[in-house]
Amino acid sequence: MADLEKLTINLGPVDLGKIELLVSQGFYPNRAEFIRVAIHDQLGKHTDVMREATARHAMTVGAVIYGRASLEAHRKAGTRLSLRVIGLLVISDDVPPSLAQETISSITVHGVFKANDSLKKALADRIT
Numbered sequence: 608m609a610d611l612e613k614l615t616i617n618l619g620p621v622d623l624g625k626i627e628l629l630v631s632q633g634f635y636p637n638r639a640e641f642i643r644v645a646i647h648d649q650l651g652k653h654t655d656v657m658r659e660a661t662a663r664h665a666m667t668v669g670a671v672i673y674g675r676a677s678l679e680a681h682r683k684a685g686t687r688l689s690l691r692v693i694g695l696l697v698i699s700d701d702v703p704p705s706l707a708q709e710t711i712s713s714i715t716v717h718g719v720f721k722a723n724d725s726l727k728k729a730l731a732d733r734i735t
Contacts, residue, residue, distance in 0.1 A: 610695075612719060616642070657693075666691040666717075674699040678710045687712040698722040704729035 618626075626641050635641040650657070661668055671692050681688060688711050690696060696716045698707060704725050714720065714734045720727075727734070 610719075661693060664691055665689075666693050666715075668693045670695040670697070672697040672699065673702065675701040675703075675706065678702055678706050681710045682706065686710075689713045691715045692720075693717045694719075696720045698726055702726060 626635075626638055629635055629641060630637060635644065657668075660666070669692075671690070671694070673688075673690075673696075678688075690711060690713065692715070695718055696714070698721070700723050702722075707726055708729050711730060711733060714730060716734075720734070722730075
């Protein structure tokens with residue numbers, strides 16, 4: 608299974624009871640699956656809004672990985688990156704903080720941003 612992020616939610620006893628009833632009746636194998644399906648259904652209802660927002664803000668949806676070679680190519684070309692991601696952004700451990708500072712002008716991630724602590728510290732003023 609793909610990498611999953613753990614979320615904690617608070618539910619009232621009536622909603623929790625309804626979920627447990629559906630699980631006990633065999634509609635879902637467990638509470639977590641009920642919640643995943645419910646979230647998936649809600650996201651599906653907002654597909655048009657998501658598409659418009661990602662286009663308007665020039666966002667990439669999915670997983671984006673930057674390593675040393677790709678950032679060195681941007682530095683050589685004289686381009687700076689404004690990274691806007693919905694999903695997963697990874698800056699590899701082979702990227703030195705100085706290279707990241709030279710090539711990345713801003714970072715916005717709705718989801719998960721993975722980078723080592725020294726990279727995150729070096730880019731802290733560019734992360735929103």
